[in-house]
Amino acid sequence: METTENVRILVVEDNFMNKVLVKELLQVHGYGVLEASNGKEAVDMAESHHPDIILMDINLPEMDGMESTHIIKSRESTKDIPVLALTASAMKGDEEKFLKEGFDGYVPKPIQLTVLVGELERCLKKAYS
Numbered sequence: 122m123e124t125t126e127n128v129r130i131l132v133v134e135d136n137f138m139n140k141v142l143v144k145e146l147l148q149v150h151g152y153g154v155l156e157a158s159n160g161k162e163a164v165d166m167a168e169s170h171h172p173d174i175i176l177m178d179i180n181l182p183e184m185d186g187m188e189s190t191h192i193i194k195s196r197e198s199t200k201d202i203p204v205l206a207l208t209a210s211a212m213k214g215d216e217e218k219f220l221k222e223g224f225d226g227y228v229p230k231p232i233q234l235t236v237l238v239g240e241l242e243r244c245l246k247k248a249y250s
């Protein structure tokens with residue numbers, strides 16, 4: 122995985138403007154982007170498209186990001202896909218909480234490009250090298 126264009130990221134976000142923003146940040150950086158708007162869709166997309174990594178909002182309709190990630194991590198076919206939590210809650214201790222819940226990392230909102238790309242690269246390297 123040497124160029125970002127071969128990397129497909131599933132962005133799970135219900136807020137339209139946030140989704141557009143994240144999508145553009147990633148595409149400018151050369152990543153391929155897939156989209157889902159709720160937790161159920163995320164589970165289905167993970168299964169059908171097997172993205173290289175998932176960026177998961179926590180507060181989502183239908184099924185939240187926690188439950189969606191639990192399902193993705195419990196299935197043999199999708200459990201190896203890294204999942205990064207994407208959330209406005211940036212309280213102390215949250216990172217540990219998310220790691221305990223099965224997430225591979227944590228990106229606080231508002232999103233800073235350097236933090237987002239740094240976390241993506243760290244997780245991709247850890248998962249695929």
Ligand SMILES: [Mg+2]
Pocket residue numbers: 134135136178179180181
């Ligand atoms: Mg949301």
